[in-house]
Amino acid sequence: MNSHLFIPFVFASILATSISAVAHFFPNASSIPPSLLPTTPDGKWDTFKNLTGCHAGQKIDGVAKLKQYFNYFGYINNNNSSINFTDEFDDNLKSAIETYQLNFNLNTTGQLDEPTLNQIVRPRCGVADIVNGTSSMNSGKTTTTSHIHAVKHYTFFPNAPRWPAEKTDLTYAFLPDNGLSDSVKAVFSRAFQKWAAVIPLTFTETSSYGSADIRIGFYRGDHGDGEPFDGVLGTLAHAFSPPTGRLHLDLAENWVVDGDVTSSGAVDLESVAVHELGHVLGLGHSSEREAIMYPTISTGTKKVDLAGDDVEGIQVLYGSNPNYNGSATATTTSQERDTNGSGSRFVAQPWWLWILLAVALTL
Ligand SMILES: [Zn+2]
Numbered sequence: 001m002n003s004h005l006f007i008p009f010v011f012a013s014i015l016a017t018s019i020s021a022v023a024h025f026f027p028n029a030s031s032i033p034p035s036l037l038p039t040t041p042d043g044k045w046d047t048f049k050n051l052t053g054c055h056a057g058q059k060i061d062g063v064a065k066l067k068q069y070f071n072y073f074g075y076i077n078n079n080n081s082s083i084n085f086t087d088e089f090d091d092n093l094k095s096a097i098e099t100y101q102l103n104f105n106l107n108t109t110g111q112l113d114e115p116t117l118n119q120i121v122r123p124r125c126g127v128a129d130i131v132n133g134t135s136s137m138n139s140g141k142t143t144t145t146s147h148i149h150a151v152k153h154y155t156f157f158p159n160a161p162r163w164p165a166e167k168t169d170l171t172y173a174f175l176p177d178n179g180l181s182d183s184v185k186a187v188f189s190r191a192f193q194k195w196a197a198v199i200p201l202t203f204t205e206t207s208s209y210g211s212a213d214i215r216i217g218f219y220r221g222d223h224g225d226g227e228p229f230d231g232v233l234g235t236l237a238h239a240f241s242p243p244t245g246r247l248h249l250d251l252a253e254n255w256v257v258d259g260d261v262t263s264s265g266a267v268d269l270e271s272v273a274v275h276e277l278g279h280v281l282g283l284g285h286s287s288e289r290e291a292i293m294y295p296t297i298s299t300g301t302k303k304v305d306l307a308g309d310d311v312e313g314i315q316v317l318y319g320s321n322p323n324y325n326g327s328a329t330a331t332t333t334s335q336e337r338d339t340n341g342s343g344s345r346f347v348a349q350p351w352w353l354w355i356l357l358a359v360a361l362t363l
């Protein structure tokens with residue numbers, strides 16, 4: 001092929017690939033263009049609110065979808081994934097709702113009341129609350145200890161896997177195709193620090209993606225691990241138990257990198273990164289609302305500090321960092337939402353793309 005034709009061809013191919021992989025990163029919530037914000041406050045799960053008041057014995061459009069939701073997060077045990085759920089509110093669904101209510105500290109009514117649906121529609125982590133039918137969170141606790149102040153809520157994956165004891169420095173790398181900016185990478189560096197401060201592990205970035213212990217990537221939709229992402233809101237990210245080291249985030253979210261996050265539809269990247277790293281290290285979901293490992297996070301919210309529950313849980317797996325002074329604070333800020341979308345959007349564009357563009361234009 002003639003080189004003058006070849007170079008623009010390569011450029012066009014790379015440009016096409018790059019555009020399809022552009023993630024939405026914003027310095028702050030007010031720079032998100034309104035066109036990118038979801039049309040309903042909680043995205044597609046908002047339609048579940050139409051089921052308010054629905055109870056056992058009824059048959060209503062949308063119940064089948066809700067059963068799929070509960071199946072995905074481990075509340076309806078279904079080994080046969082090809083089974084078609086019906087729109088009937090049956091006993092299985094009632095029992096799933098009761099378990100869910102227990103896990104999220106809601107009144108155990110077994111009904112689709114407003115507080116339950118308001119919790120169900122919140123954006124959340126894609127990791128199941130109940131893994132392989134093993135009850136975790138509140139529903140898995142055998143004793144009622146609500147009268148004791150120091151209730152443990154942290155959980156582990158089945159058989160409590162952790163990174164091997166001889167591995168005290170874990171390396172991490174970013175999916176090269178994402179072409180992430182330094183400011184996005186810095187978010188993860190801060191998130192790693194939250195965990196490194198309390199356990200005797202260190203985390204070091206490496207450019208060698210293939211050999212890194214922890215591999216971080218933003219993906220859109222189906223990305224080959226059987227856990228497809230679902231677009232804006234819904235599931236935000238997921239990660240695998242140790243020593244898998246895979247941490248995936250939904251490319252479609254409006255990720256706020258480090259500025260003000262208080263806007264409907266904006267998702268704070270660091271908050272999600274700290275949570276997912278908890279999974280990478282071996283923690284499951286916690287029923288403690290203040291815990292980093294609580295499964296849901298509202299849009300416009302920043303929650304990046306480990307709670308006592310997170311610290312206790314991770315130290316059961318790894319022990320304490322000798323320099324840890326024993327203080328853990330949980331702060332959640334959710335200020336008034338600002339939906340005024342203006343300002344510029346910055347996206348991940350690899351530097352070599354601009355060089356190629358320059359070369360192509362001079363030909
Ligand atoms: Zn999670």
Ligand SMILES: [Zn+2]
Nearest residue numbers: 223225227248
């Ligand atoms: Zn994935």
